Amino acid sequence: MTVLAALVLALYAVLAGVLAPGRLARAAWPQRAPRLALTAWLALAAAFTAAVALTAYHLALTGPGAHAHGLLALLEPGTRAAGPEGPAVLVPIALAAAWPLARIAAAARRARRDRTEHLERLTLAGRTDPGLGAVLLDHPTPVAYCLHRGPVVISSGTVARLTDGQLYAVIQHERAHLAGRHHLLLTLGAGLADAFRGLPLGRGLRAQIAPLLEMLADDRAARSCRPEDLAAAMCEVGTPHPSPATLPAGGGSRTLLRMRRLLRPAPRPRPAVRLVALALIALAPLVPYLLTCGPTPG
Structure with a gap:
């Protein structure tokens, strides 16, 4: 049997x-x-x-x-x-469970290392802006993102290009990532995707986790800002160097889908x-x- x-x-x-x-x-x-x-x-x-x-x-x-x-x-x-x-039959279970756990731990180490390196660069290139509640980069390219566990990072190009409502929406989106601890889910998904690489499960985890987290942040931000402002801001901002430590406000292949969700929301189940x-x-x-x-x- x-x-x-x-x-x-x-x-x-x-x-x-x-x-x-x-x-x-x-x-x-x-x-x-x-x-x-x-x-x-x-x-x-x-x-x-x-x-x-x-x-x-x-x-x-x-x-x-x-x-x-x-x-x-x-x-x-x-x-x-x-x-x-006998105890020997438990070895296969231990080995099967150890592999994804090891890949999750490796993803966490990569994310932590990337965040540390990114923070070092921000110390040299950015300054904290109390009015924005974010680190302000003096750069004309409009970017907005947050690091795992913070901070929120905004470029001067973002401030110059967006309206006050759009800028507020972008910051609320990034704060939604931080409040939801989305970096933990992103790391978990990255580790599992590595563990199941080559399978449709691994490919799906790699392709779907980040966009779903962006949608969650959109939904939370839209409670305190105009969805139209957030949708418009998505067209203007992004992250110049996507990495395991950053969660961007805009950019990516799913931007049009996210804009459609905000402007013409479908009924929830x-x-x-x-x-x-x-x-x-x-x-x-x-x-x-x-x-x-x-x-x-x-």
Whole structure:
């Protein structure tokens, strides 16, 4: 039965790592509910990791005396679930979990190093402007971004080109990134994308996490400023050197989509739909355990 469990788990890993990411990346609803979509991407990563780890675990258990576990035990009535055959069978689980954790740690080190280097350059090239509540760079190119954990950075070109309302909207967008601790999610997504490189899951994480975070910041900023001001500012500002440590206010391939969201917002999913979606997202990483390791009914 553990061979069957390994086969079912491998198929679930294909679903979470290959099939579902492609559908999610092509779907239109994430722009209506970016927070829900962000949660879905992270749940797929957790589900894929759990499925791979438990596949290896059940392959290690295969042999004489191996018994059914979890819901799959219903296919073999009369058997009793057996516990692990020894600590050695936990090694595959540890290895499967260690790889994404190691890549997340490496992404965090890169982001921290990049932020430190960027702060050193800002010390030489910028000055704190109390009126803006940001570091002001004396440069004609209109740029606006924030570093992980701050500060917000604005160029003199941005101040000169934007109206007061647009400048306020840009600063509110950057403060939304900081208030939401989006740098943590950006680092998490970068690490998971590295861990699953070559899979649709890894490509989707790399392509989707940052735009979804920008949409979240847009939505939060739009509560305290005119959406028209923020949309207009997106056309003018960006970040000259995108890096793991910066979250820009504008620029990028999704700018037109973000402007459309602000100027012609689509209705959000109904609460009942969101509740069902959240339940499915929460269940996705638990399915491998419930099928093959959880308590056996009856």
